[in-house]
Amino acid sequence: MDMKRRDFLKIAGISTIAGIGAPAALQVLLKGEVPASSFASGGAEEETGHGVAAPVGRRYGFVIDTRVFAKDQGLAQKCINACHRIHNVPDFRNKKDEIKWIWETGYANAFTSKSHNLRSDEVHHRKYMVLCNHCDNPPCVRACPTKATFKRPDGIVAMDYHRCIGCRFCMAACPYGSRSFNWRDPRGKDDKTGRYFIERKHLNKDFPTRMRGVVEKCNLCVERLAKGKMPKCVEEAGNSGAMIFGDLNDPHSEIRKVLASTFTIQRKPELGTKPSIFYIV
Amino acid sequence: MLEKALVGSSRYKVWMAFLLALMGIGGLSYIQQYNYGLGYTGMSRDVSWGVYIAQFTFLVGVAASGVMVVLPYYLHNYKVFGKITILGEFLAVASVSMCLMFIMVDLGQPLRALNVLLHPTPHSILFWDMIVLNVYLFLNIFVGWVVLTANKKEMPPPKWIKPFIYISIPWAVSIHTVTAFLYAGLPGRHFWLTAILAPRFLASAFAAGPALLILLCLVIKRVSKFDAGQEAIQKLVTIIAYAALINVFFVLLEFFTSYYSNIPGHMDTLNYLFFGLRGHHQLVPWMWTSVVLGISAIVMLLVPYFKLKEGFLALACVMIFFSLWIDKGIGLVIGGFVPNPLEEITPYYLTFGEVLITLGIWATGFFILTVLYKIALAVREEELIV
Ligand code: SF4
Ligand code: SF4
Numbered sequence: 166m167d168m169k170r171r172d173f174l175k176i177a178g179i180s181t182i183a184g185i186g187a188p189a190a191l192q193v194l195l196k197g198e199v200p201a202s203s204f205a206s207g208g209a210e211e212e213t214g215h216g217v218a219a220p221v222g223r224r225y226g227f228v229i230d231t232r233v234f235a236k237d238q239g240l241a242q243k244c245i246n247a248c249h250r251i252h253n254v255p256d257f258r259n260k261k262d263e264i265k266w267i268w269e270t271g272y273a274n275a276f277t278s279k280s281h282n283l284r285s286d287e288v289h290h291r292k293y294m295v296l297c298n299h300c301d302n303p304p305c306v307r308a309c310p311t312k313a314t315f316k317r318p319d320g321i322v323a324m325d326y327h328r329c330i331g332c333r334f335c336m337a338a339c340p341y342g343s344r345s346f347n348w349r350d351p352r353g354k355d356d357k358t359g360r361y362f363i364e365r366k367h368l369n370k371d372f373p374t375r376m377r378g379v380v381e382k383c384n385l386c387v388e389r390l391a392k393g394k395m396p397k398c399v400e401e402a403g404n405s406g407a408m409i410f411g412d413l414n415d416p417h418s419e420i421r422k423v424l425a426s427t428f429t430i431q432r433k434p435e436l437g438t439k440p441s442i443f444y445i446v
Numbered sequence: 447m448l449e450k451a452l453v454g455s456s457r458y459k460v461w462m463a464f465l466l467a468l469m470g471i472g473g474l475s476y477i478q479q480y481n482y483g484l485g486y487t488g489m490s491r492d493v494s495w496g497v498y499i500a501q502f503t504f505l506v507g508v509a510a511s512g513v514m515v516v517l518p519y520y521l522h523n524y525k526v527f528g529k530i531t532i533l534g535e536f537l538a539v540a541s542v543s544m545c546l547m548f549i550m551v552d553l554g555q556p557l558r559a560l561n562v563l564l565h566p567t568p569h570s571i572l573f574w575d576m577i578v579l580n581v582y583l584f585l586n587i588f589v590g591w592v593v594l595t596a597n598k599k600e601m602p603p604p605k606w607i608k609p610f611i612y613i614s615i616p617w618a619v620s621i622h623t624v625t626a627f628l629y630a631g632l633p634g635r636h637f638w639l640t641a642i643l644a645p646r647f648l649a650s651a652f653a654a655g656p657a658l659l660i661l662l663c664l665v666i667k668r669v670s671k672f673d674a675g676q677e678a679i680q681k682l683v684t685i686i687a688y689a690a691l692i693n694v695f696f697v698l699l700e701f702f703t704s705y706y707s708n709i710p711g712h713m714d715t716l717n718y719l720f721f722g723l724r725g726h727h728q729l730v731p732w733m734w735t736s737v738v739l740g741i742s743a744i745v746m747l748l749v750p751y752f753k754l755k756e757g758f759l760a761l762a763c764v765m766i767f768f769s770l771w772i773d774k775g776i777g778l779v780i781g782g783f784v785p786n787p788l789e790e791i792t793p794y795y796l797t798f799g800e801v802l803i804t805l806g807i808w809a810t811g812f813f814i815l816t817v818l819y820k821i822a823l824a825v826r827e828e829e830l831i832v
Contacts, residue, residue: 260792261490274788277711295788304633310572311561330561331484331554334572336494340634342787346494346554348485377483378554436633 224320225299225385226413226441227399228423233407235291240407241269244294244398248383251397253374255351255362264345266383267296267398275444278433288446296398297322297343297383298432298440308338314380320413320441321385331378340436343382350377413441450824451817457669458820465813472806475799476551484554487800492792493783495552497804500779502548504654504771505541505811506579506625507647511655512538512586513618514685520611526678530663532822533674535590537659538618540815542583547807571627578621585614590818598825622647629782637715638782640703646696647774652689654770656682657763662819664760672823683759687747690740690766697773715781718791728793729780732772740769 234241248254248267255264269292272284276293303322305314313329316322336344352374354361363374372388375381386396394400395410402408411420423429429443454462479486489496515534518524527534550556567573589610596603626644633639660682663674704712717723719733743765746752753759785791 261488262485263491265491270788274790277787277789307569308572308632310567310570310576311558311565312567313561328558328561328565329555330558332549332552332572333494333554334570334628336491337629337635337782338632340632340787342492345491347483348489349483376555377485380554433634438633 222318222414224301224413224441225390225410226320226420226443227396228409228420228427228429228443228445229294230407230409230445231291231293232445233402233405234294235287237405237407240402240405241292241294244401244408245269247401248397250367251369251372252384253351253363253369253372254381255347255374256364257349257362262348264347264351264381266345266381267294269293270295272446275432276430278435279430293444294398295341295343295432296442297339297385298341298438298442299383299385301439301441302437304338304340304436304438305335305344308334310334317387321387321390323384323387324381326373326375326379326381329379331380333380335380340433340438341440344380345382346380347375347377351375450821454820458816462813462816465809465816468809469806469813472803472809475802475806478799479551479803480556484552486797488795488797490792490794492786492790493780493794495779495783496794497775497796497800498548498552500775501804501807502545502552503625503647503779504775505545505548506622507651507770507774508655508658509538509541509545509582510618510622510648511651511659513615514652514656514682515659516611516618517615518681520608521615524681526675526681529672529826530659530674530678532590532594532826533662533666533819534659535586536818536822537655537662537815538586539583539590539818540811541655542579542586542621543814544807544811545579546583547810551803551807571624571631575621575624575628578617578624582614582617582621585610585617589614590822594822594825619648622651629778634787635782636709636711638778640700642696642699646693646700649689649693649696650770650774653686653693654767654774656686656689657767657770660686660763661760661767662815664756666819666823670823672826679759680753683747683753686763686766687744690744690747690770693770694740694744714785714789718784719777719781723785724791726784726791726793728795729776732776736769736772736777739765740773743769 245267249256249265252266254266257263272288272291272293274293275295299320299322301320303314303316306316306322309315310332311328311330313325314322314335315325331346333346336346351362368374386394389396399408399410409420409423411418413420413424415421423445424443427445429445431440431443434440487496487498512534515527515531519527519531550559553559562573562576589607592607593603623644626647629635629638630640630643660679663679666672667674701716704716714723718726719729722730743762746758746762747766751758752762780794783792783794
């Protein structure tokens with residue numbers, strides 16, 4: 166009896182190490198984080214990588230209603246301009262040096278795995294707003310060798326421009342093309358025309374400009390959230406219902422109600438990054 | 447022993463002066479890039495790694511291939527390689543040095559490079575790559591130097607060096623494996639997301655590296671009294687031929703998986719590289735050049751008529767080296783970024799400055815190599831050569 170019990174304990178111990186310890190250790194090693202949910206309690210949905218993460222703490226997200234943007238043609242551009250202006254995003258006017266935080270693209274570009282040739286003309290020609298997804302399981306964070314890109318407890322994937330070494334590994338790792346690099350000095354001006362890349366009259370003194378050689382991307386307006394404000398794009402979209410922002414982990418939030426009542430899709434959910442942005446098509 | 451590098455024939459001096467000139471030009475270009483930013487290069491938001499990282503990836507292979515002479519000699523006591531192990535080790539030193547330089551010139555904020563060590567991040571493969579590369583560099587310098595010093599004193603190498611040599615063997619494999627992991631673990635990059643990437647890297651490296659080594663041996667034979675010996679060279683030829691064949695096989699496997707599965711994401715890059723995609727054919731001529739050179743070189747390395755004639759052998763080595771350089775240096779790195787995650791195609795065109803910096807680093811690599819070889823040969827032959 167005693168032997169058996171000891172054997173049992175041994176086996177139990179080993180299987181605990183192998184079954185729980187090892188994946189957790191691997192998780193820490195590979196992803197740099199301990200999973201929010203323990204393996205025992207993680208529901209089936211989480212395991213598939215398609216669902217929302219376990220409801221622990223706050224996790225911000227958006228629902229983008231592309232139908233509203235389709236009706237109000239200028240709205241998307243308004244949101245984009247507002248974001249780029251308050252964040253001092255430089256405009257180099259050439260594709261090679263381009264920096265963008267939020268922009269519009271075609272259906273097949275945004276939803277590469279959900280395109281098919283028989284979609285309605287309307288859906289086909291509509292433009293879709295894309296930005297950093299603030300993934301719950303962000304490959305950019307996993308790749309960054311300096312922790313310059315990091316995930317905050319509230320789910321925002323943020324950047325420390327002062328730590329970034331500009332290796333651009335995170336750009337290779339992001340499967341959504343959400344990151345930009347400062348190929349040249351964003352504070353500078355065009356040699357020929359003397360035009361500043363960040364227009365002087367739009368310069369936002371409350372937000373830092375970047376230096377050359379670092380990566381940047383949408384920061385989900387952390388600086389505004391800290392002051393209790395909405396992200397700028399959401400504010401611009403106003404009460405049109407085009408963009409709904411909120412805490413995905415709060416079952417009573419507006420965003421959860423929308424998600425519960427409407428069919429939404431995410432970009433490339435099959436990659437297991439768990440994007441925090443949902444689209445109504 | 448370093449003083450042996452300072453003296454030499456006029457031919458030696460001209461060669462060194464030529465390299466120094468290239469290094470100077472590269473250095474000046476780098477200053478320009480440093481002041482302007484990486485916009486100096488042809489890279490863009492979509493193709494965010496270019497020729498620098500491509501050279502780095504290729505040269506890690508050349509460095510790793512040093513193991514192809516070290517392993518048979520030390521592990522299997524294959525005496526014929528005795529003369530050239532030091533050449534293999536020093537080739538590794540020069541290649542790893544070039545790798546580190548290519549990483550440095552590719553950084554947007556090079557002065558912050560130490561952040562990788564100040565904020566160690568074990569979940570980033572780049573962190574591990576830094577570590578394995580630097581340790582490998584150290585191992586090769588250390589082993590090479592100790593063995594050479596012993597040679598100079600006409601004594602057998604000390605026993606305690608053995609563990610370092612044995613460690614350096616799996617370590618060589620590790621540097622190229624970890625470098626493959628830089629690519630192979632990224633979601634959404636179909637072209638790189640293949641479990642066979644590390645073996646592919648190793649196979650191509652074990653062909654390209656020894657090919658360069660043979661070329662170096664042939665050059666050395668002409669400029670000095672040092673002769674690696676027919677047998678050693680022919681053994682390397684066999685290694686190259688087999689490694690290259692295995693590499694071809696691996697590439698064909700990629701083709702099979704992509705085209706038979708018919709998954710667009712997996713076919714897109716191969717189409718782009720070999721047949722053109724949606725009207726974009728930028729790399730097609732390069733890739734077919736690589737195929738033709740590679741296949742012809744393999745044939746030449748297998749047929750006794752060619753492989754036994756020094757001229758043809760040299761030609762075949764140049765061909766295979768260049769073929770694999772295109773395959774890994776251009777196809778693999780650039781291909782991974784095209785099409786981009788939004789399935790748009792952005793071509794990448796090198797800038798002139800980028801080319802000069804690249805040449806400058808290659809010249810620095812050859813400079814290091816020449817100095818090291820000069821010392822090694824001088825010690826071995828006990829007289830000044832070249
Ligand atoms: S969308 Fe890209 S940049 Fe944003 S969190 Fe996900 S992987 Fe990172
Ligand atoms: S470029 Fe900067 S943020 Fe991106 S991986 Fe490198 S250090 Fe991290």
